[in-house]
Amino acid sequence: GQQVMQIPQYQHVQEGEDFTTYCNSSTTLSNIQWYKQRPGGHPVFLIQLVKSGEVKKQKRLTFQFGEAKKNSSLHITATQTTDVGTYFCAGHREGGATNKLIFGTGTLLAVQP
Amino acid sequence: DTAVSQTPKYLVTQMGNDKSIKCEQNLGHDTMYWYKQDSKKFLKIMFSYNNKELIINETVPNRFSPKSPDKAHLNLHINSLELGDSAVYFCASSQGWGSQPPGYGYTFGSGTRLTVV
Numbered sequence: 001g002q003q004v005m006q007i008p009q010y011q012h013v014q015e016g017e018d019f020t021t022y023c024n025s026s027t028t029l030s031n032i033q034w035y036k037q038r039p040g041g042h043p044v045f046l047i048q049l050v051k052s053g054e055v056k057k058q059k060r061l062t063f064q065f066g067e068a069k070k071n072s073s074l075h076i077t078a079t080q081t082t083d084v085g086t087y088f089c090a091g092h093r094e095g096g097a098t099n100k101l102i103f104g105t106g107t108l109l110a111v112q113p
Numbered sequence: 114d115t116a117v118s119q120t121p122k123y124l125v126t127q128m129g130n131d132k133s134i135k136c137e138q139n140l141g142h143d144t145m146y147w148y149k150q151d152s153k154k155f156l157k158i159m160f161s162y163n164n165k166e167l168i169i170n171e172t173v174p175n176r177f178s179p180k181s182p183d184k185a186h187l188n189l190h191i192n193s194l195e196l197g198d199s200a201v202y203f204c205a206s207s208q209g210w211g212s213q214p215p216g217y218g219y220t221f222g223s224g225t226r227l228t229v230v
Contacts (some may be wrong), residue, residue, distance in 0.1 A: 043221045
């Protein structure tokens with residue numbers, strides 16, 4: 001079945017350092033979404049990308065959708081303690097059941113002040 | 114004014130019991146979901162309803178039975194609870210199918226932490 005893997009599983013950074021998580025799908029995606037889940041919280045939608053090669057920015061966060069629409073990345077510049085949490089990518093399989101959103105394995109980010 | 118609300122937030126119960134989790138959304142969304150998050154944080158879809166109609170039914174034991182009385186509500190009933198059912202169950206909703214309008218994704222409830230002892 002469709003698999004969406006993220007690396008790294010866990011990253012510990014000092015406040016002010018940059019952070020990147022990578023998302024790879026076994027199948028082509030029609031879109032990629034990113035969510036953030038704070039410890040003890042629920043996933044919160046950050047952004048959706050739909051075009052091949054698309055890049056979007058939200059303040060210190062930069063999201064990219066790969067040319068082949070099988071991978072994506074999230075880059076955080078100058079991390080802050082408020083960035084702590086697990087970041088999930090999620091996507092719909094191109095040509096698949098269109099409302100089946102498959103989540104990646106997640107990357108847990110820890111930020112040391 | 115909570116968008117997607119789940120009850121209860123915590124549920125501790127013995128093996129073999131039957132329990133229900135309720136979910137309501139006030140966003141006017143057409144589609145609702147149940148996701149299960151295990152101890153390793155993997156989020157796996159269980160069910161999806163669109164306008165009260167079951168759309169997705171993943172390989173979930175038939176002890177799990179979702180019910181959608183109307184498009185604003187999606188409940189989950191679990192029979193004969195097992196230790197392996199312990200997890201956090203999230204309800205979510207979205208405007209429609211597949212790719213969402215720009216700026217929209219799934220809205221999740223705060224989750225129900227189920228512990229089976």
